[in-house]
Amino acid sequence: MADTKRTIRGKVAIAGIGETTYYKRGQAPDPEFKLVLEAVIRASEDAGIDPREIDGFASFSNDRNSPERIATALGIPEYRFSNMFWGGGGGGGSGAIANAVAAVAAGYSDVAVAYRGLAQGQFGRFGQGPRVNTVPGDGAFTVPYGVMSPAQTFAMRTRRFMHEHGARQEALRAISLASYRHAQFNPRAVMYGRELDAEAYDNSRWIVEPFHLFDCCMENDGAAALIVVSAERARDLKQKPAYVLAAAQGSAFRQGAAAHNAPDYATSNFKTLVPHLYDMAGVGPKDVDVLQSYENFTGGVLMSMVEHGFCAPDEVNEFFTLENFSAPDGKLPLNTSGGNLAECYMHGLELITEAVRQIRGTSTCQVPRVDISMVTSGPMVQPVSDLILANEPS
Amino acid sequence: MTSTSTERKYYLPEGLPAPAPHIDDLGKEFWDGTREHELRVQFCESCQEFQWGPEWICYRCHSFDTLTYRTVEPRGTIFSWERVWYPTHPALQMGVPYLVALVELPHAGNIRMVGNLLGDPEQEVVIGSAVDAVFEDHDDSDPQYTLVHWRTV
Numbered sequence: 001m002a003d004t005k006r007t008i009r010g011k012v013a014i015a016g017i018g019e020t021t022y023y024k025r026g027q028a029p030d031p032e033f034k035l036v037l038e039a040v041i042r043a044s045e046d047a048g049i050d051p052r053e054i055d056g057f058a059s060f061s062n063d064r065n066s067p068e069r070i071a072t073a074l075g076i077p078e079y080r081f082s083n084m085f086w087g088g089g090g091g092g093g094s095g096a097i098a099n100a101v102a103a104v105a106a107g108y109s110d111v112a113v114a115y116r117g118l119a120q121g122q123f124g125r126f127g128q129g130p131r132v133n134t135v136p137g138d139g140a141f142t143v144p145y146g147v148m149s150p151a152q153t154f155a156m157r158t159r160r161f162m163h164e165h166g167a168r169q170e171a172l173r174a175i176s177l178a179s180y181r182h183a184q185f186n187p188r189a190v191m192y193g194r195e196l197d198a199e200a201y202d203n204s205r206w207i208v209e210p211f212h213l214f215d216c217c218m219e220n221d222g223a224a225a226l227i228v229v230s231a232e233r234a235r236d237l238k239q240k241p242a243y244v245l246a247a248a249q250g251s252a253f254r255q256g257a258a259a260h261n262a263p264d265y266a267t268s269n270f271k272t273l274v275p276h277l278y279d280m281a282g283v284g285p286k287d288v289d290v291l292q293s294y295e296n297f298t299g300g301v302l303m304s305m306v307e308h309g310f311c312a313p314d315e316v317n318e319f320f321t322l323e324n325f326s327a328p329d330g331k332l333p334l335n336t337s338g339g340n341l342a343e344c345y346m347h348g349l350e351l352i353t354e355a356v357r358q359i360r361g362t363s364t365c366q367v368p369r370v371d372i373s374m375v376t377s378g379p380m381v382q383p384v385s386d387l388i389l390a391n392e393p394s
Numbered sequence: 395m396t397s398t399s400t401e402r403k404y405y406l407p408e409g410l411p412a413p414a415p416h417i418d419d420l421g422k423e424f425w426d427g428t429r430e431h432e433l434r435v436q437f438c439e440s441c442q443e444f445q446w447g448p449e450w451i452c453y454r455c456h457s458f459d460t461l462t463y464r465t466v467e468p469r470g471t472i473f474s475w476e477r478v479w480y481p482t483h484p485a486l487q488m489g490v491p492y493l494v495a496l497v498e499l500p501h502a503g504n505i506r507m508v509g510n511l512l513g514d515p516e517q518e519v520v521i522g523s524a525v526d527a528v529f530e531d532h533d534d535s536d537p538q539y540t541l542v543h544w545r546t547v
Contacts, residue, residue, distance in 0.1 A: 127482060128482050128483070129410075129411075129482045129483040129486075130411060130483075131483075131484075132411050133411060133412065134411055134412045134413070134414040134537070135411035135412070135413060135414065136414040136415060136416055136417050137414075137415070137416040137417070137420070137421070138416075138447060139411075140413035140414055140415070140421065140425070141413070141447060141507070141508055142508050143410065143411050143413070144406075144410050144411060144412065144413045144539075144541055145406070145494055145508055145509055145510050145541065145543075146406055146410065146478055146482075146483075146486055146489070146492055146494060146510070147476075147478075147494055147508055148482055148483065149482040151480070151482075152476065152478055152482065152494070155476040156474045156475070156476050156494070156496050156508075157474070159474045159475060159476060159521075160473065160474040160496075160521075163474070163521050205479065205480075206477070206479040206480075206491075207479060207480040208476050208477065208478045208479060208480065209476055209477040209479070210476075254453065257446070257447055258446075258447025258448070259446065259447045259506060259507060259508050260474075260496050260506050260508055261446050261447055261505060261506050265473070265474070265506075
């Protein structure tokens with residue numbers, strides 16, 4: 001039958017992953033751009049590709065390290081695709097992969113790299129408000145009232161969801177405990193060797209209710225990169241390919257309305273994207289063997305997992321348990337590297353390298369049989385994005 | 395112990411950025427209204443519907459010209475809330491904890507506004523509670539401005 005459906009399904013694969021050492025915020029010994037170069041070179045080596053073959057670049061969240069500078073630094077003879085995913089935060093992690101995938105599928109690039117670098121010591125922090133005398137525009141409706149950080153912005157959505165569905169603090173806690181448990185097996189993790197139990201979570205200070213300290217992502221330094229090539233090319237390279245079944249971005253009706261006026265408020269903003277995602281992938285939530293779900297804050301994971309169909313909104317108190325989320329044999333192993341909470345806040349790109357490792361069978365918290373490995377990126381921002389990887393192209 | 399809001403001139407300590415319209419003046423009507431202790435929000439005369447935050451066009455009918463401002467009663471109900479404990483700005487160091495309410499205005503198309511919830515910052519907050527607006531004038535600021543806070547009825 002002729003392929004009449006426009007889709008990237010099975011046409012492209014992630015062939016290489018590269019990461020620097022992950023550091024606490026401000027502690028990287030190297031400048032951000034040097035970290036990015038290191039990650040790109042490691043991803044190329046992992047794939048078995050000369051970095052000079054890279055001819056496509058995709059990043060997100062206003063990454064400061066331009067394709068031109070990378071290409072110049074690496075002596076890349078030509079590049080044919082450069083792309084920045086709109087929006088801040090982690091909404092573009094899977095989206096950057098999606099853009100690289102689209103470029104390869106469409107023939108704009110043969111070897112595309114998706115990357116992200118962060119050195120907050122060099123460039124300042126995310127979790128702090130602006131140091132200015134006046135705040136114009138949308139920020140005027142929140143910043144003078146002390147609503148200026150991501151935690152302060154998203155706690156209110158989470159509170160509303162918890163109110164509407166009777167979700168308890170323990171549901172948020174389970175997400176945090178799972179990340180910390182998994183990080184104890186992962187020597188790359190910044191929180192490796194730093195165990196967290198329920199009591200320590202409960203006793204931790206509030207950042208902004210309903211978020212305790214351990215509901216919030218870390219802030220870190222480092223860089224990560226992934227090499228994206230055609231499925232055919234991937235089969236001839238060093239690693240087992242992680243085939244892309246679906247990669248998509250989206251945002252719902254007026255989610256960007258200022259002063260918290262999104263009509264559907266208690267949402268992570270995945271509702272419109274999800275049907276497209278599963279339709280593209282040809283799989284559903286029951287097929288997913290392991291999930292990396294972006295945790296800017298645990299409340300975002302709570303809503304993301306509901307919106308992706310892993311659990312009904314009124315069943316979260318039963319489903320969100322440490323047991324269910326723990327590798328190797330929980331119902332749905334979650335954030336198996338430790339993720340943004342306990343491995344490294346590489347804006348969620350580290351979640352994608354972990355999803356690839358789960359396909360390869362090389363995670364430090366490996367799930368025994370992984371056919372489908374999924375990533376959700378950037379809850380509660382606009383737009384958000386998703387990625388579904390598989391160990392076979394179809 | 396930090397000073398409480400009742401000992402301060404304003405609910406939050408001084409030193410936070412002052413609100414301003416967009417650089418293209420979008421939203422100026424709202425901030426001008428607060429100076430006169432009025433809540434002015436966008437209303438499309440053609441659709442007879444409210445729209446908020448401010449934009450140059452009505453998202454329903456795509457008219458630029460029928461989108462006006464209407465003064466609405468300064469009251470609503472608490473739609474969501476948060477209690478902030480970690481200061482994310484130097485001015486807030488002595489100002490935590492503080493309460494933020496997201497207030498829905500049922501008589502204005504269920505548009506919402508963010509403001510501080512006055513009173514004991516450790517009070518129990520109940521979603522659905524009725525609140526009235528409290529206009530907080532910052533007359534000694536340059537530029538002068540007025541914030542819109544909320545108080546349970």
